[in-house]
Amino acid sequence: MERPTSRRDFLKTAGGVAAGLGLGSVIAVAPARATPAEMQEAIRKVVGSARVTPGRVKLDLPPLIENGNAVPLTVTVESPMTEAQHVRAVHVFTEKNPQPNVVSFHLGPRAGRARVATRMRLADSQNVTAICELSDGSFWSDSAGIVVTLAACLEDGI
Amino acid sequence: MASALINVPARAKRGEIIEIKTLISHVMETGFRRTQLGAVIPRDIIRRFVCTYNGTEVFRAELHPAIAANPFIVFSTVAVESGTLVFSWTGDHGFSATETAAISVD
Numbered sequence: 001m002e003r004p005t006s007r008r009d010f011l012k013t014a015g016g017v018a019a020g021l022g023l024g025s026v027i028a029v030a031p032a033r034a035t036p037a038e039m040q041e042a043i044r045k046v047v048g049s050a051r052v053t054p055g056r057v058k059l060d061l062p063p064l065i066e067n068g069n070a071v072p073l074t075v076t077v078e079s080p081m082t083e084a085q086h087v088r089a090v091h092v093f094t095e096k097n098p099q100p101n102v103v104s105f106h107l108g109p110r111a112g113r114a115r116v117a118t119r120m121r122l123a124d125s126q127n128v129t130a131i132c133e134l135s136d137g138s139f140w141s142d143s144a145g146i147v148v149t150l151a152a153c154l155e156d157g158i
Numbered sequence: 159m160a161s162a163l164i165n166v167p168a169r170a171k172r173g174e175i176i177e178i179k180t181l182i183s184h185v186m187e188t189g190f191r192r193t194q195l196g197a198v199i200p201r202d203i204i205r206r207f208v209c210t211y212n213g214t215e216v217f218r219a220e221l222h223p224a225i226a227a228n229p230f231i232v233f234s235t236v237a238v239e240s241g242t243l244v245f246s247w248t249g250d251h252g253f254s255a256t257e258t259a260a261i262s263v264d
Contacts, residue, residue: 070226097224098190106218110211110235112175117232121188121224152226 042100077114121152170237188223204249212241
């Protein structure tokens, strides 16, 4: 038969647990998050010193999404897609995901139409930017804001 | 072997723009998640997707951890001749999958 816990024992244990928690929160490191500045840096890495002009590309995102684990996005570029004038690449970046890069699509005149779609993960409500590179070497961009109710990357694994 | 779903029209007119949809089963583990014990779950993603049309590359994509699980990619190409479209995905830990689709162009 075990003796009921005395007040003294209870306080000792509770104090120990509290100290442990305090220590734990000091050690815990904030998760890595890309910032708008990191996104700009990632964009610079792709475009180099070229100028990025807003326009000609359209990024379609839902304005509000419940589940950040699968966000549909469509990028459309106005281009005749001929040998002389076509879209070479489409890049997508985010501001607040752990990494700014999302995806890079490489197209060519054989694509016929400059329209690509996929599904991505978003860790937070944020702005998403799409940048397209045309065959003449110019870069064009479009941004869209999105509100995410349930963020990706937060749930624990098994 | 991962299973993939590919949607390509079986027949097309010459010069017609066809839309291709691909979906492959893959966890796309980001490498940012942790187990309940605090250990980081190692990254396991598909990094590259390539589509070739009778041997010529018509579309390529580089994927990052921000792509949702079971990568779904939609793109288009011009139906120029009858033949085979080959889709291949490659990724971490030696992941590799290839699918083919036949198209007849008239």
